[in-house]
Amino acid sequence: MTETFQPRIVGFLCNWCSYAGADGAGIARFQYPPNVTVIRVMCSGRVSPEMVIRAFREGADGVIVLGCHIGDCHYISGNHRTAKRIPMLQNLLGYVGIDPRRLRLDWVSSAEGPKLARVVDEFVAAIRGLGPAGYRALAAVPEGALQGARQHGA
Amino acid sequence: MSEPRIGVYVCHCGTNISAKVDVADVVAFAEGLPGVALAQESKYSCSDPGQKQIADDIAAAGLDRVVVAACSPRMHEGTFQRCINSAGLNPYFLAMTNIREQVAWVHQDGSVATQKAKDLVAAAVQRVRLHAPLYPRKVAVTTAALVVGGGVAGIQTALDVADAGYQVYLVEREATIGGRMAQLNKTFPTLDCST
Amino acid sequence: MMDAGRHPRIELLTMSEVTDVHGYVGNFQATIKSRPRYVDPAKCTACNACTEACPLTAVDEFNAGLCSRKIAYRPFAQAVPNVYAIDKDGIPPCQTACPVEQRAQGYIALIREGLYEDALRVIREDNPFPSVCGRSCHHPCEGRCTRRYVDQPVSIMALKRFVTDHLHDLGWQPEVEPVPQTQEKRVAIIGSGPVGLTAAQDLVRNGYGVTVFEALPVAGGMMRVGIPEHRLPKAILQRDIDHILAQGVDLQLNSPISDPVALREQGYDAVLLATGVSKQTRLGIPGENLEGYLDGVKFLRDVSLEQPVEIGERVVVVGGGITAVDCATTAVRLGAKDVTLLYRRSRGELPVYKEDLTEAENEGVQLRDRTVATAILGDENGRVRGVEAVESKPTGRIDQTGARDLAVVEGTEFTLEADTVIRAVGQFADLSYLAPEYQSLAGDKETLQVTVGSEPALQGIFAHSGEIPGSGFVVNAIALGHQAAENIHCYLQGESLSAPPKTRPPETKWTREEAIAKARQKGIDSKPRVAARALPVSERAETFRETWLTYTEEQARTEAGRCLDCASCCECLRCVWACGPGAIDHRMTEQVREIEVGAVVLATGYELYDAAGIPQYGHGRYPNVLDGLEFERMTNVSGPTGGKILCADGGEPRSIAILHCIGSRDDNHKEYCSRLCCMYALKLAHLAKDFTSAEVYEFYIDLRAAGKGYEEFYRRVQEDGVKFIRGKATEIEPSNGRLLVRAEDTLIGEKIEVPVDMAVLITPMQPSAGAREVGQLVGVSVGKDGFFNELHPKLAPVNTSADGVFLAGCAQGVKDIPDTVAQASAAASKVIGLLAQGEVEIDPVTAHVIDERCSGCGECVLTCPYSAIALADGCAEVNEALCKGCGTCVGACVSHAIDVSHFEDEQLMAELVGMMNRPGELVLV
Ligand SMILES: Cc1cc2nc3c(=O)[nH]c(=O)nc-3n(C[C@H](O)[C@H](O)[C@H](O)COP(=O)(O)OP(=O)(O)OC[C@H]3O[C@@H](n4cnc5c(N)ncnc54)[C@H](O)[C@@H]3O)c2cc1C
Numbered sequence A: 001m002t003e004t005f006q007p008r009i010v011g012f013l014c015n016w017c018s019y020a021g022a023d024g025a026g027i028a029r030f031q032y033p034p035n036v037t038v039i040r041v042m043c044s045g046r047v048s049p050e051m052v053i054r055a056f057r058e059g060a061d062g063v064i065v066l067g068c069h070i071g072d073c074h075y076i077s078g079n080h081r082t083a084k085r086i087p088m089l090q091n092l093l094g095y096v097g098i099d100p101r102r103l104r105l106d107w108v109s110s111a112e113g114p115k116l117a118r119v120v121d122e123f124v125a126a127i128r129g130l131g132p133a134g135y136r137a138l139a140a141v142p143e144g145a146l147q148g149a150r151q152h153g154a
Numbered sequence B: 001m002s003e004p005r006i007g008v009y010v011c012h013c014g015t016n017i018s019a020k021v022d023v024a025d026v027v028a029f030a031e032g033l034p035g036v037a038l039a040q041e042s043k044y045s046c047s048d049p050g051q052k053q054i055a056d057d058i059a060a061a062g063l064d065r066v067v068v069a070a071c072s073p074r075m076h077e078g079t080f081q082r083c084i085n086s087a088g089l090n091p092y093f094l095a096m097t098n099i100r101e102q103v104a105w106v107h108q109d110g111s112v113a114t115q116k117a118k119d120l121v122a123a124a125v126q127r128v129r130l131h132a133p134l135y136p137r138k139v140a141v142t143t144a145a146l147v148v149g150g151g152v153a154g155i156q157t158a159l160d161v162a163d164a165g166y167q168v169y170l171v172e173r174e175a176t177i178g179g180r181m182a183q184l185n186k187t188f189p190t191l192d193c194s195t
Numbered sequence C: 001m002m003d004a005g006r007h008p009r010i011e012l013l014t015m016s017e018v019t020d021v022h023g024y025v026g027n028f029q030a031t032i033k034s035r036p037r038y039v040d041p042a043k044c045t046a047c048n049a050c051t052e053a054c055p056l057t058a059v060d061e062f063n064a065g066l067c068s069r070k071i072a073y074r075p076f077a078q079a080v081p082n083v084y085a086i087d088k089d090g091i092p093p094c095q096t097a098c099p100v101e102q103r104a105q106g107y108i109a110l111i112r113e114g115l116y117e118d119a120l121r122v123i124r125e126d127n128p129f130p131s132v133c134g135r136s137c138h139h140p141c142e143g144r145c146t147r148r149y150v151d152q153p154v155s156i157m158a159l160k161r162f163v164t165d166h167l168h169d170l171g172w173q174p175e176v177e178p179v180p181q182t183q184e185k186r187v188a189i190i191g192s193g194p195v196g197l198t199a200a201q202d203l204v205r206n207g208y209g210v211t212v213f214e215a216l217p218v219a220g221g222m223m224r225v226g227i228p229e230h231r232l233p234k235a236i237l238q239r240d241i242d243h244i245l246a247q248g249v250d251l252q253l254n255s256p257i258s259d260p261v262a263l264r265e266q267g268y269d270a271v272l273l274a275t276g277v278s279k280q281t282r283l284g285i286p287g288e289n290l291e292g293y294l295d296g297v298k299f300l301r302d303v304s305l306e307q308p309v310e311i312g313e314r315v316v317v318v319g320g321g322i323t324a325v326d327c328a329t330t331a332v333r334l335g336a337k338d339v340t341l342l343y344r345r346s347r348g349e350l351p352v353y354k355e356d357l358t359e360a361e362n363e364g365v366q367l368r369d370r371t372v373a374t375a376i377l378g379d380e381n382g383r384v385r386g387v388e389a390v391e392s393k394p395t396g397r398i399d400q401t402g403a404r405d406l407a408v409v410e411g412t413e414f415t416l417e418a419d420t421v422i423r424a425v426g427q428f429a430d431l432s433y434l435a436p437e438y439q440s441l442a443g444d445k446e447t448l449q450v451t452v453g454s455e456p457a458l459q460g461i462f463a464h465s466g467e468i469p470g471s472g473f474v475v476n477a478i479a480l481g482h483q484a485a486e487n488i489h490c491y492l493q494g495e496s497l498s499a500p501p502k503t504r505p506p507e508t509k510w511t512r513e514e515a516i517a518k519a520r521q522k523g524i525d526s527k528p529r530v531a532a533r534a535l536p537v538s539e540r541a542e543t544f545r546e547t548w549l550t551y552t553e554e555q556a557r558t559e560a561g562r563c564l565d566c567a568s569c570c571e572c573l574r575c576v577w578a579c580g581p582g583a584i585d586h587r588m589t590e591q592v593r594e595i596e597v598g599a600v601v602l603a604t605g606y607e608l609y610d611a612a613g614i615p616q617y618g619h620g621r622y623p624n625v626l627d628g629l630e631f632e633r634m635t636n637v638s639g640p641t642g643g644k645i646l647c648a649d650g651g652e653p654r655s656i657a658i659l660h661c662i663g664s665r666d667d668n669h670k671e672y673c674s675r676l677c678c679m680y681a682l683k684l685a686h687l688a689k690d691f692t693s694a695e696v697y698e699f700y701i702d703l704r705a706a707g708k709g710y711e712e713f714y715r716r717v718q719e720d721g722v723k724f725i726r727g728k729a730t731e732i733e734p735s736n737g738r739l740l741v742r743a744e745d746t747l748i749g750e751k752i753e754v755p756v757d758m759a760v761l762i763t764p765m766q767p768s769a770g771a772r773e774v775g776q777l778v779g780v781s782v783g784k785d786g787f788f789n790e791l792h793p794k795l796a797p798v799n800t801s802a803d804g805v806f807l808a809g810c811a812q813g814v815k816d817i818p819d820t821v822a823q824a825s826a827a828a829s830k831v832i833g834l835l836a837q838g839e840v841e842i843d844p845v846t847a848h849v850i851d852e853r854c855s856g857c858g859e860c861v862l863t864c865p866y867s868a869i870a871l872a873d874g875c876a877e878v879n880e881a882l883c884k885g886c887g888t889c890v891g892a893c894v895s896h897a898i899d900v901s902h903f904e905d906e907q908l909m910a911e912l913v914g915m916m917n918r919p920g921e922l923v924l925v
């Protein structure tokens, strides 16, 4: 058996839908790869561009942000911000030398354990395809470079 | 900041966790983490003996922060917050990490699960070092209730709440309350009249 | 139910919905929007009089759509509150199009029902000139009639005329009595045209003493001396005028007034100048002082007043409005042989109804359009001998008045021989009767708005000023009369004249497709407009008999039957007249109110999945295929069949099939088991056995009778002799007038076909429409089946993830009544527990600002879903009571100046560092 690359992925999951969905996957015993370690945030809208960059600089090969479906955010419109902010951040990642494919956003409700398992499966496979990231050495991102990911109400 | 004294409790949850996660190994790993004064296994940390163990350690070993690696915080965060609070700690000096729903129950391979549990415990330890005490504020309650929907459910709720002495606003979309039940003739299992 | 209606601490807000919720546990503010009921609950005695009076019906949802009910209704006898309601679906377009908001749908409905006296009564409610408007109105209502999408508009005007004529022909006289004068104040009105007489009637009805001064020996203004006899017979106009006078209006004929202020001094508290527009515009071309050159308005007035008029054999009328056509057709009747109408613009632009123009042409009037008169030619005796004219064409530009600019076509000049030339090109107010000092009252020529004179000397004097487009029509004049009366009433009561505009329900709007579908559904789609009959041309020349004839009764009812009933309630007002305690008010409006509560319970229940969405069972296509609720209603004595189970043909079914799991446990429809359907299906089988001698079959997959006493109930139904077939029915097909149910009997492993007379589809229960939106207001989400998510399926089944919001009943998931009641009490105990605490703890996980870093950009203010952040002195400030700690603001702050306790940036970064750096590489933060 050849040694497969085991990527390290940081998951930011909102407490109300996606984290609950991950619990649901557990309760139903859906199996999925162990490569994602989860940081629980109250809302996906809490995830700032810095936090994502920091995850890469701490050695993450991928970052996944999961929140409630649009319309279901526990905080009404918190995830509207996420929905704008993360795609804008993806556009900017290239400029700081990070492959935008290493960042993924998706919506997982508390009832969607199976979806959570599927999304993790897919993302782990995708990152495995991209190989190790090695952004630990990445220079600190200058203040202001990420501004674009926040403007216009994102 | 003086070096904190953190207690780490790794739960077996019967065999729910220990079937996959090598609990002893995680405890040994935790002992080596910075600021950890003590790490323990626990059969059922949410049980009375489990909670008592934590409370006793806080007093005996002078713990000022607690990490519980067990089930989902959505399930028992409140339990352990109350537990450490009863032993005199601010409830926000707790960090819980989920090695059951998001580790033991979803990963086949024990060694991989154990590694992930360690990562999560390390994360919780790092986090709890920076926790600060927080104090809830108290706000007066408006002693009235809004019930949306005037079917059997809404009517029963409204009556119970009103009988207890509180004002109820029962909001119904249609011209009359009663909901679907008002349309039924006799109801099972007793076949009595519905309205 | 009754208890809830009577409980002193329960306030019922029916016909209401929650539209907004703010705040947090223990301190919510909810906005409740209540639709108007149009019946005052405080006055309604539930006597049923309005229902009996109401001529219209709607589908009865309470009886699962199996029958109809009145528009003024009570859902069922035990309704709580025991108050009637009216189903209004906006205001029909015919009504909004009308300047006096004539309730056209109302009188049309009453004509359809043969209730003519009431029809005339509702017309008179808004319009004192039904006979006039039934003939000479420019009927903007018809232009907006929804039926125009189907074929042609309903003949709204002709129907009005029919009622007035028909009742008159029957010799029916409305009972009118003088209204007693209850107000001390008196009003003088100058002019007895529609403005004056309408205002007079309104003021008399308000209890004022009113005198109308009219210069002429006859009343009615232009209706009397303008519109000619063959369009509006004088005797018919007089019917309307008499009706007004009979209410106590004092009319003084032959009384020209020149000094309105003198009337004030004679003791009138207010004076209205309603003198109309009567002076003709001159053409401004050579020859306008020749003999035989007439002013159209004066010509018509003279004819009306039987004054001598002289016209020759060849008549040219210059102009193109109603007045011009009236002059031409009057000239024909006076014996002119050759009548020509010169109109500057094209035929299509002529502002008269096509029918009227066609009839004029049938009578021999020749229209020369695109022709401009350039001079009136005279002979040596100073008499008219002809008109010089030239053709015109549009320049393609628009002139200052918004009309198409015209140019003369060079070289097309010609001469028309004529003995008489009549001009009819627009009128302006003739205020020559006023003393010069009052000319400021006049406003300008097209002036019909009413305001009070501003100078102190003119206080209490009301006149037209300002402009109303299209005001030169009778119905606009009536609207103006109403407005004048209202203003005068306000003035005399010392109230402000600029009362806030009345809010009215919005207009009912139907698209073309909807209109066509509605016509088809009502079975009135192929009913062309009933054409009005005209007097034969041969009988018209030299008589002034009316050109257009009235509908026969049969024609009128056929025509009234074309109305699409746009707005459900037609505002015929029969309910208002029938209601003894005066509880009905069609002007009620939507009410919005804010309430403060400490807890919220969502109990929005369920609705049945629409069986028509599963076509193989034929619900909606085969009349004897019912759903569970429809069958339920049949078994109810107060239901559509009076408690009999009957097929569509009225016969009792000999066999009934009850088909379980139609649409439930089905990946194409609802995946879930609707849990209690087996039980209600068993109940229906029992009822079927009880009510009929039919053979009853249950087609089931599994029978789920898990509940206390349920298995026993199942056994009882088995003992009733119900036949159980294990296998899901796959389709229903009609066969020889019966229904063939196909299924696979899985016990014997064979396909079977069972012929029955009636089939009942047991469809799943699904969340009520709109429940999801209510949930969003309070932050409660729904699961994949659409039911509200409880906080925890075992540990917190009535709590939600939103603190202070609880669930009860089918809103949370399908359940039967015992479980619903149990859960409702559980939710109540949670509410009571919360309210009894008296205070709540506010989660300290909230945002806080690091003032030194805050640049005051306000980005967080825009971001916060709860408006919990505000800028104060250029620095953000968090209101902790409103903040829910989501942290969205943190992600938005460029300056790292805002953070959330317990989810601080540092703490999350530390977590990151901890998880990513395995022993050996572990660094401290
Ligand atoms: C055919 C049939 C037969 C049945 N027979 C039986 C039986 O014999 N025995 C039995 O135990 N159970 C029976 N049931 C089940 C029973 O009807 C339900 O258990 C019960 O009605 C549930 O009550 P509820 O208050 O949750 O919902 P509902 O009765 O649906 O009441 C909900 C109310 O909320 C209102 N509402 C909805 N949305 C809003 C909104 N947005 N704003 C304001 N108001 C809103 C609705 O108008 C309605 O009045 C039967 C069900 C069916 C379909």
Ligand SMILES: Cc1cc2nc3c(=O)[nH]c(=O)nc-3n(C[C@H](O)[C@H](O)[C@H](O)COP(=O)(O)OP(=O)(O)OC[C@H]3O[C@@H](n4cnc5c(N)ncnc54)[C@H](O)[C@@H]3O)c2cc1C
Binding pocket: C136, C137, C138, C190, C191, C192, C193, C194, C195, C196, C213, C214, C215, C216, C219, C220, C221, C222, C223, C226, C227, C228, C255, C256, C257, C258, C274, C275, C276, C277, C278, C297, C300, C322, C323, C326, C433, C471, C472, C473, C474, C475, C477
């Ligand atoms: C020929 C013709 C045909 C028409 N056809 C139609 C039609 O088919 N449909 C339609 O909707 N509209 C029609 N109109 C328009 C319609 O008649 C007028 O818009 C309407 O009558 C205006 O009402 P009023 O009350 O403002 O004035 P008027 O009807 O002009 O009434 C004013 C009254 O005041 C009296 N008066 C004036 N000065 C004094 C004074 N100093 N003292 C006392 N009394 C005085 C006048 O004698 C007159 O009786 C027609 C108009 C004309 C001229």
Ligand code: SF4
Binding pocket: C050, C053, C054, C055, C056, C071, C072, C086, C087, C568, C569, C570, C571, C572, C573, C574, C575, C576
């Ligand atoms: S106004 Fe007429 S149609 Fe409307 S509710 Fe009353 S009676 Fe019925």
Ligand code: SF4
Binding pocket: C846, C847, C863, C864, C865, C866, C867, C868, C869, C878, C882, C883, C884, C885, C886, C887, C888, C889, C890, C900
């Ligand atoms: S955390 Fe920030 S965005 Fe969220 S509610 Fe509080 S102030 Fe508003």
Ligand code: FES
Binding pocket: A014, A015, A016, A017, A018, A042, A043, A044, A045, A066, A067, A068, A073, A074, A075, A078, A079
């Ligand atoms: S709470 Fe889940 S995305 Fe906002």
